[in-house]
Amino acid sequence: MQVKWKSSENQVISLKKFLLKQGVSNRMYKNLKTQADSFQINGIQVDATTKVQSADVVVVNFPPEKADDNVLVSEKPIEILAEDDNWLIVNKPAGLTSVPGPSNRSDTLVNRVKGHLKKNGAKDLRPHLITRLDRFTSGVVLIAKHQLANSYANQALAKQTIDKRYLAIVSGSLQPDHGFIEKPIGRVGNNFYREVLEDGQAAKTEYWVVKRLPKATLISVKLYTGRTHQIRVHLTSLGHPLLGDELYQGPLNEGISRQALHAEKLTFYDPFLAKTRSFSAKLPKDMDQLLNEKG
Numbered sequence: 313m314q315v316k317w318k319s320s321e322n323q324v325i326s327l328k329k330f331l332l333k334q335g336v337s338n339r340m341y342k343n344l345k346t347q348a349d350s351f352q353i354n355g356i357q358v359d360a361t362t363k364v365q366s367a368d369v370v371v372v373n374f375p376p377e378k379a380d381d382n383v384l385v386s387e388k389p390i391e392i393l394a395e396d397d398n399w400l401i402v403n404k405p406a407g408l409t410s411v412p413g414p415s416n417r418s419d420t421l422v423n424r425v426k427g428h429l430k431k432n433g434a435k436d437l438r439p440h441l442i443t444r445l446d447r448f449t450s451g452v453v454l455i456a457k458h459q460l461a462n463s464y465a466n467q468a469l470a471k472q473t474i475d476k477r478y479l480a481i482v483s484g485s486l487q488p489d490h491g492f493i494e495k496p497i498g499r500v501g502n503n504f505y506r507e508v509l510e511d512g513q514a515a516k517t518e519y520w521v522v523k524r525l526p527k528a529t530l531i532s533v534k535l536y537t538g539r540t541h542q543i544r545v546h547l548t549s550l551g552h553p554l555l556g557d558e559l560y561q562g563p564l565n566e567g568i569s570r571q572a573l574h575a576e577k578l579t580f581y582d583p584f585l586a587k588t589r590s591f592s593a594k595l596p597k598d599m600d601q602l603l604n605e606k607g
Contacts, residue, residue, distance in 0.1 A: 439457065486519075544557055
C-alpha cells in the first residue's frame with residue numbers, strides 16, 4: 313500500500329517527526345525504516361535520515377500484512393454495511409464470537425473476514441477489529457484493513473473520538489430519563505465476569521431512556537471507555553441488568569435468549585477521506601420482536 317502526503321510545515325523537520333504527525337505510530341516507523349524502498353520524497357527514494365522541507369511530497373510504501381497461519385479461513389458469510397480500501401464495517405449477528413479463542417478457532421468474525429479478504433484478492437490479510445463486541449451482542453463492528461488504518465483508529469479510541477451507540481433493554485423502570493454512570497470496573501480473581509470495584513479501571517457510560525415498557529426500559533447508550541462488559545456491568549450495578557443476560561443475573565423469562573444489547577450506530581472521522589462517517593445496523597429480529605410484544 314502506498315500513501316502520499318504533502319508537507320505544510322514552515323520549517324525543516326525530520327522524516328520521523330513528519331510521519332508521526334501524519335499518524336504513523338513509532339512501531340510502524342521502526343518497521344518501515346528497515347525496508348529499503350519505504351520512503352520517497354519528491355519522487356526520489358530516500359532513507360530515514362532525510363529531512364522534510366516545506367511543500368515536499370512524501371510517499372510511504374507500507375508492506376502488506378501477511379496472513380497469520382494460525383488464523384483459519386472461514387467461508388461463511390458476513391453482512392457488510394460498507395467497505396473501501398481502508399475499512400470494513402459489518403453487522404455482527406448475536407452468537408458469533410469476535411476473535412478466535414480456545415473454544416472456537418475456526419469460525420469467528422475474524423475468520424470470516426479473513427475469508428472475505430482472501431476471496432477478494434486482498435494483499436493485507438490481517439484484519440484489525442477496532443470495536444469488538446461480546447459473542448451475544450449484535451451490531452456494528454469497525455474493522456481496519458491495514459496497519460495504517462489500525463493506527464489511526466487506535467489513536468481515535470485513545471482520544472475517545474469514536475462515537476459508539478447501543479440499544480439495550482434493561483429490567484425494571486430505569487430512572488432518571490438520562491444519566492451518566494462513572495464506576496470503575498475490574499475482575500475478581502480469575503472470574504470471567506466483571507464487577508464495579510474501587511480499584512478497577514475507570515469506566516464511563518451515558519444513557520437515555522427511549523421507551524418505557526411495563527416491566528422493562530429501552531435505552532440508548534454511549535460508551536466513553538471500552539471496558540469488558542461495560543454496559544452490562546454498569547446497568548447491573550444500578551439494579552437494572554439487561555434482559556436475557558444470564559451472566560449478570562438478568563431476567564431469563566422475558567422472551568429473549570441472550571443479553572438484549574445491540575451496537576446500533578458508530579461514527580468516526582475518516583482521515584483517508586477527511587470527513588466524518590456514520591454507520592448503522594437495524595435492530596435484530598429478537599429485540600424488535602421483544603419490544604413489540606412487551607410494548
